[in-house]
Amino acid sequence: MRFSDFGSRTIFAAFDGGEITSDAGVLLLRERAKQIGLFDRMAACFKDHRNQSRVKHKLTTLLAQRVCGIAMGYEDINDHDTLRNDPAIKLLASSSCPASRDKIPAALAGKSTLNRLEQSREAGNPRYHQMTPNLKKLSNLFTDIFLDSHDTPPKEITLDIDATDIKAHGHQENSFFHGYYEERCFLPLYIFCGHHLLLAQLRPSNIDGPHGARNVIRRIIKMIRGRWPRVKILVRGDSGFAIIISGENLMRWCENNRVDYVFGLARNSNLLQKAQKIRSKAARDMLRSHKTARAYGDFHHMTKSKSWAWPRRVIVKAEHKPHRSQNCRFLVTSLNRQTASPQELYEDIYCPRGDMENRIKDCQLDLFGDRMSAHDYRANQLRLILAGFAYVLIDGIRREALQGTKLAKAVPGTIRLKLLKVGARVINSVRRIKISMPDAYPYKDLFFKTHAALAPS
Numbered sequence: 001m002r003f004s005d006f007g008s009r010t011i012f013a014a015f016d017g018g019e020i021t022s023d024a025g026v027l028l029l030r031e032r033a034k035q036i037g038l039f040d041r042m043a044a045c046f047k048d049h050r051n052q053s054r055v056k057h058k059l060t061t062l063l064a065q066r067v068c069g070i071a072m073g074y075e076d077i078n079d080h081d082t083l084r085n086d087p088a089i090k091l092l093a094s095s096s097c098p099a100s101r102d103k104i105p106a107a108l109a110g111k112s113t114l115n116r117l118e119q120s121r122e123a124g125n126p127r128y129h130q131m132t133p134n135l136k137k138l139s140n141l142f143t144d145i146f147l148d149s150h151d152t153p154p155k156e157i158t159l160d161i162d163a164t165d166i167k168a169h170g171h172q173e174n175s176f177f178h179g180y181y182e183e184r185c186f187l188p189l190y191i192f193c194g195h196h197l198l199l200a201q202l203r204p205s206n207i208d209g210p211h212g213a214r215n216v217i218r219r220i221i222k223m224i225r226g227r228w229p230r231v232k233i234l235v236r237g238d239s240g241f242a243i244i245i246s247g248e249n250l251m252r253w254c255e256n257n258r259v260d261y262v263f264g265l266a267r268n269s270n271l272l273q274k275a276q277k278i279r280s281k282a283a284r285d286m287l288r289s290h291k292t293a294r295a296y297g298d299f300h301h302m303t304k305s306k307s308w309a310w311p312r313r314v315i316v317k318a319e320h321k322p323h324r325s326q327n328c329r330f331l332v333t334s335l336n337r338q339t340a341s342p343q344e345l346y347e348d349i350y351c352p353r354g355d356m357e358n359r360i361k362d363c364q365l366d367l368f369g370d371r372m373s374a375h376d377y378r379a380n381q382l383r384l385i386l387a388g389f390a391y392v393l394i395d396g397i398r399r400e401a402l403q404g405t406k407l408a409k410a411v412p413g414t415i416r417l418k419l420l421k422v423g424a425r426v427i428n429s430v431r432r433i434k435i436s437m438p439d440a441y442p443y444k445d446l447f448f449k450t451h452a453a454l455a456p457s
Helices: 026-036 038-043 059-071 077-083 111-118 135-148 213-227 247-256 269-274 276-289 342-366 377-401 412-420 444-454
Strands: 002-006 009-012 046-048 131-133 156-163 176-178 183-186 189-193 196-201 232-237 260-265 293-301 312-320 327-333 424-428 433-436
Touching (some): 026 038, 026 059, 026 412, 038 059, 038 377, 059 077, 059 412, 135 377, 156 213, 196 377, 213 247, 232 342, 247 260, 269 293, 293 342, 342 412
Parallel strands (some): 156 232, 232 260
């Protein structure tokens, strides 16, 4: 191809550069996955009914291809018909993957094989859909990885729990119209401990937000205390987890199992009346200073319907702004006054729960955890879990290798753009495979630092 001249020199272009990739950073994902044994542990959660003597692409290779593809920004299975020939992506295959005569690694699986990985054996044709995931074991793997990431047990941990919505792409199995979100959707449940993902569970949307929360909290805490029997655990959630329908069961279970909690509490006339002194104090301070005033307090509260088994401590935050109506918020908690004052409990213990919203955005916006486009419900649950493991990989790189750098708090999309999307030429020989990256790459020092943290010693 002839282009406009550059001074006295002519410019030509041709597709004859050889084995070139734009995804050289996938090697960092590969090293992080090897560091924690991710794909072997994921494969152990599947039953592979295929005739192994005829299998060309091992289950670990398929999982690596799908999870790393999501992390690299390729959420669509159709993308893999092209990606299967990418010289860097092909290095995700197991070392026993057959190579061609010139020692170039063989192509990976295409869209049809990956589709058979995701589709349920029960919903599909057993002749073709022969890889069956154990979704509970896959979910438990999130907690196992979290526990393995600590050399010594922490003294205390905080579990953040929240429900969100995923828009449906039509009349899919177990998708319903939800009045709050005003659309047909799913209602997944997430649990995080700091930046660590512990649960990504798809749920139908014809339920209330905290439905099933007690069961998953019980399962996760049982796993945690199996390894860390003395750790103190605090569960945080919004007011949805303190409603009488399901929140009561979760609060009572926490109290009976040495687990502290702090949940938002929806205000009502009874709570507003009990908080009258605190509200009046905020109003007086605002009138005195003509600036926004806040007042904190607490009291023990028992529901009028006696739906609570006993009185519980309620925290009040009253805020009054000039020329505006008063805003009053409530929390219910098992923590006593010796542990934290009302202001400390609200600002230092409860408010950091909002950072969980950023983690959910990481999973859904940057790692396509909202791409639930299959008709089969189990296939969509598996897709949500695969997106969760893509988050585990990138967050592991962020925590283990990028601390103290300008990407220490970067979202997965930024890490992908600056660290993983690297153009390179792949040179294959008998004894080695060399990835030649450009001299002009602006983040060379960062790439070296990340490699040093992830590569085996």
